[in-house]
Amino acid sequence: MPRSDRAREYSWNKSEENSLVGSIVQEEGHIYSLAATNDLVFTGSDNNHIRVWKNLNEFSEFKSNSGLVKAIVICREDNNKVFTGHQDGKIRVWKTSHKNPRVYTRAGSLPALKDVLKKSVKPSNYVEVRRRRTALWIKHSDAVSCLSLVEDQGLLYSASWDRTVKVWRIHDLKCLESIKAHDDAVNSVVAAGSGEGLVFTGSAEGTVKVWKREVRGKRTTHSLVQTLLKQESAVTALVTSHVAVYSGSSDGAVNYWEMGEKKMLKHCGVFKKHRLAVLCLAAAGELVFSGAADKKICVWRREGRIHSCVSVLTGHTGPVKCLAVAAPSGEEDEDGRDGRLIVYSGSLDKSVKVWRVPCHHM
Structure with a gap:
């Protein structure tokens, strides 16, 4: 990627701990799902569209005949095969064209x-x-x-x-x-x-x-x-990290477990900062991210068994429905160390926001 493009995509203010570095607005549909791989971001919406973004610009799009797109996963080992899960109970399979990576065709369904x-x-x-x-x-x-x-x-x-x-x-x-x-x-x-x-x-x-x-x-x-x-509250999200399992609930709480004796998981605590339901979770290293119906994303740093909210990312005007975390490829700090994580957040406000979070939180 040319340096100018990378600077445009990931321009950020080094005086800030966390920075909003870009936003994708999708006028015609609320965003219910997203997935990120390499330099591509996939978004799924309630108008049955799956859009593909590169450097925050629209790269491709494909559409199912019916069914709000509730889930997206990318199979990296099999020609970037993409699976999408839908409100109509169907799972659809898509593949990129060998001749043109912008063209996605439906390869079947499950x-x-x-x-x-x-x-x-x-x-x-x-x-x-x-x-x-x-x-x-x-x-x-x-x-x-x-x-x-x-x-x-x-x-x-x-x-x-x-x-x-x-x-x-x-x-x-x-x-x-x-x-x-x-x-x-x-x-x-x-x-x-x-x-x-x-x-x-x-x-x-x-x-x-x-x-x-x-x-x-x-x-x-x-x-x-x-x-x-x-518990009485619905479990609304799950994620695993290298040491723990986290669950988000409709009461705004996050519970977590670690592997204990006899290979059984042990409840190690609960933390809460959201006023409304946690709708999505993501984890990277010692960081955990929670997105919620209160329109906020909390960044939690794990130290031992204590989780501290080190930052709250604000800017969405609707519930935060989905999160993905990626390390920018080939990017380093000026002193040569890997610098920051890229966090993507999708919302019912029809936007995806792109954040930069320092790895020293980790």
């Missing part, structure tokens, strides 16, 4: 049509999703609220308001398992890497659950190993 046709013949493949209503177990029957990728395992997890979490194999888009995870809408799913094989789910019923993944040949199964939280 479940694949051939699997739907194959499964629909057998009555035992239907499960009750509501009173007197059945559906194929491989299909979500309500909004897809969250997606999580485990690329080293070739797996995609989808959480839904239909109370299930489904497990998909990326290379052939096959549904491997459907987990009846909660008794109310599942708002968040986070799958850890291949190390411990743990998957975390959070629900409107106020619980956070831990699932253990076991892969035996072509079979993948998940078993419930721990319930971390039972």
Whole structure:
């Protein structure tokens, strides 16, 4: 990237601890989801559009026929394949063109049509999703609220308001398992890497659950190993860091857990600064970011087991719905050290804001 472009994108005032360095305004849709990779930012909105931004300028766009875009994940290892989760219960798959990286075409959906046709013949493949209503177990029957990728395992997890979490194999888009995870809408799913094989789910019923993944040949199964939280407030967001698991709630609180004895997670505390529901979380190093319905983003620094709010990022005029954190590639401070994190925040005010947060907070 030319130096002038980089300066335009990430220009910032060194006298400030945190700096708003740019803003993307999308007039025709409220932003419900975003994802960032390398120098691209993907945003999903309630008008079914997915837009791609480069250096804060629109780079590309593609659109589904229906379904507010509630979740976006990018598969870096497979030709930048993009998965989007929608209000209509569908997961759509998109790929970039080899000839033109600005062109995204729909490469399929989950479940694949051939699997739907194959499964629909057998009555035992239907499960009750509501009173007197059945559906194929491989299909979500309500909004897809969250997606999580485990690329080293070739797996995609989808959480839904239909109370299930489904497990998909990326290379052939096959549904491997459907987990009846909660008794109310599942708002968040986070799958850890291949190390411990743990998957975390959070629900409107106020619980956070831990699932253990076991892969035996072509079979993948998940078993419930721990319930971390039972509360009246809905669990609205989850994120994992290198040492902890964090959950955000509709009462504005953030709970966290660390791995304790016998490989069981132990509740280590709760912190709160938001007046309204925490809608999204992100983590990087010793920093945790919480975005909320009160239009604010809190930056928390972890020291031991104490979390201090070191900054509040303000500027959105609507609820902060989604967050992504990235380190600017190839950028260093003048003294040669890696300088600051880039934080993207998407809001129902139809904007994405780009912030620079010093790594010395970490």
